[in-house]
Amino acid sequence: MSTYPTILDTQPEAANEPGHGREGSFGPTLVPPARPLASVSTLNPEQPLARPEETVTVGVPPVRTIVVDRAPVPVAPPAARESIRLSSAPGPERLTLEQVSVSYGPKQAVNSVSLPIHQGEVLALIGPSGCGKTTLLRTLNRLTELTPSSARSGRVLIDGEDVDGMPDTRLRARVAMVFQQPNPFPMSIFDNVAFALREQSRKRPNRRALEPQVIDALKRAALYDEVCDDLSRPALRLSGGQQQRLCIARAIALRPEVLLLDEPCSALDPISTGVIEDLIHELRRDLAVVIVTHNLAQARRVADKVAFMYMGDLIEYGTTQQVFEEPRATRTRDYVQGAFG
């Protein structure tokens, strides 16, 4: 042990060992790291780790399990859910579409679609992007008329009455709509829900007169418990899921007969989505609900009837079970099995 080179030449293995370095006999060049690291041990694959648990824990933060989703909630078996469905027998026919076609300029968006929409059931419109499902939805409350280039043919009946014969404001009070992006107005929670009530009434009612209706709408939208402490809070400070439920509350405050939902959960996280899906289940008792969704699993969870659209055509319409499990058309089968989308 006279000089460094000889030692390093004769005992390279020993020089690399952590135990030797700790004694300090080799000078500064060979001082090992103060704490044992995993990398040091792996330099010597033959030598087993002296205290493996220490090598992992000291100096390295413990590995955390990251919770991506909430804990799994037990889902009722299909048979049980089916019985829930059957208990709410389809109600009266609210909306009827007869040979409805919509075009934007030269582009045909919806081709001669005929559909019944019943109270007490959820109809899901599914199909690939650009297949005309949102356009069809917007036809139901004549919102397509806001687009100057749009043209519609065919008839849409609400309770047997042609929607073209009534003022659009009255129609839209009966056929309410919730959009893809939550769009609460820049006012308080209360004013948001009271907005349509105030604007639709001939004489502006005061706050006290509106309060029961507003609270009822918030309760039915399953939002009241979260916001009841302060209804004058700005609506835009709510979370995304709460904003969307506020929009549903705003839409159902007028007690509409039909509720149109245009991908209401696509901007939301899984927990908020679950809350809104439960809400849709509740709401369909006194409403006809039409939901456009890209999410096939969601359509399967919430819908009673499913309509599959492709390139503007209505390809298939039936119960959820039939469309997803025994589709009649090949394209439906390919779509629900994920062959295209």
Added chain:
Amino acid sequence: MLDWLRRPWSDRRAERLLGAAALLPCIGVAAMIAFVAVQAWPTFAHNGLSWLGPGGNVDTQLGRMVTEPHPTAADYHLRAWPLLYGTLLITGIALILALPTALLSSIFIVEFAPKAVRRVMIPVVRLLAAVPSVLYGLLGALVLAPFVHDNIISASEIASHARKVQLTGEGVGLTAVVLALMITPIMVALISDALSGVPNSWREGAAALGVHKLRATLAVSLRAIRPAIVAATALACARALGEAVMVELVSGGRAYAPNLAEGPVALLEPARSLASAIISNNEELFGAPAVKSSLYAFALLLLFSAVALSVAAYLIKLPLRKYQVKG
């Protein structure tokens, strides 16, 4: 040296340079206020708060100040109320006329006008906002004032006013109308910009609730842009307060306080604003130190009103922010 400039600048160096540039206007404003305040001090010191009070025609008072290089306390005597009153009256009436007009035309341009009309109207409004004010003054003095004199003022009104003041057609009402014409385009430009920034989803959301377009615009869009409306009004008000040339040409140029209690005829009487009083004095008067100090006092008041406007606009906007989108 050039090489040093060409090398990539560190953020710190950029921050120092940009900070220095941003500091310049602050220093400028502070220096200006200080200078004007020092110059205006003698007249305030000699008159006290009664400087703001009424006391006859300001023009004759200024004329009396032309004495020697060392004015006595009596020479500083000034009661500026007619100018303040004229300024407030003209600006106030102009704003009352301009604000509703600007709001309604902005709503039309953004919400109701067909696309072709909108594409023409927005550049036209911008052009109108950029027209030099002296042009309005010229048209007001040469076209509108004679029209008012010939068609609106009756002979009996001229006769009844003959002892007090001459009615020439130039007056408070006409000035306010022309001033409103001048500031409306600025307000329309700012308000329609803000209105077109309102997210479409709010319009659709309101329409889907069965609310008429006009109601939805008034209840949602206008509500959302209230801060912009306040800002536009403050800017227009600042321009109206500081407008000198046009007001001097159209208002009749008499430092006289029309009595609104007399009814509509008061709007035909002449007046003068602070800004126009500054430009209307000829050069012999500038030589007199008392006159100079008085004019700086007018300028200080205008500066102060600009500061007050900014502060007021800020305070009004503060509670309106509550319901807006954060950030």
